[in-house]
Amino acid sequence: MNKRKAVNWNKIDNDIYKIFWDQNVRQFWVDEEIPVTEDKKDWENNKLTPKEKDTYEKVLAALTLLDTEQGGLGMPSIVLKVDNLHQKAIFSFMQMMEQMHAKSYSTIFSTLSSEARIQELFDWVEDNQYLQQKINLIIDHYQTNLTNEKFSLYRALSSAVLLETFLFYSGFFYPLWFAGKGMLIRSAEIISLIIRDESIHGVFTGLIAQEELEKFAESEQVMLQEEVIEMVKNLHKIEMQYTADLYGSLSLDVEVMKYVEYNADKALMNLGMDPYFNIKEEDVNPIILNGISPETKNHDFFSTKGNGYIKTTKTDAIDDSVFDI
């Protein structure tokens, strides 16, 4: 019989596990606490054109798919594969929040959209080739992670970081865009809370990915990092098409891609790699930065200053020094 070990929170290999556990718990939130109904007046008073409404709804439906897969397959595959019991606990908590994120978009839908329209949106998700392409690229690595392949955990961890710190942002853009102009601000509060979560998820998953990478020979590390860059390029190509398709007729596709590339760089930095697109914060449309709610404004654990320098900032009640790992 295997001797099974119990998780011992009184004896932790690395202080960061307690820090990340506490911060994740501190950030816990429930979608129903946000008074989304207040957005109804913006929606019903036709402040948005039909095309804008259509895009807004599609963006949220697409985000629902990404969180569904992250909660149902991505994080569970990582929970099963990591050995460390404290890491398992933290990833499990994060997995539960993915389900909260997925559910929260439905809270927005049920406030703004009709039942028939909601069904149409979920059908659209299944039929949008770009959306399906990008999530399937990520999912391939999650499924391989359940095998015994030597590099599978690193590939799953790095894919999770690309999903959370990079691919979500073509969707987050639009709610933030409206909130930056003072519209649909309650829904954007939900988005801000999700961004705050994804931010800590990306940092933690990135750290564990870096630890995993160090287990391999130098040449293998180079190969795996080249794979990540290749994946970024492939996903970027799909994002260009997806963004043109969704935002092109609103003439926002260029702005969206800049924001997406800015976040792709952050994903690479979470993985301990150099930025690829070199987009600076001042290149991002200020309306977007304005759209992130003030309470969650400091959502960047890692923000760039100059040449790929990584700086640790804070969210809510946490001191900078704790992330100096």
Ligand code: MN
């Ligand atoms: Mn999520």
Ligand code: MN
């Ligand atoms: Mn996440």
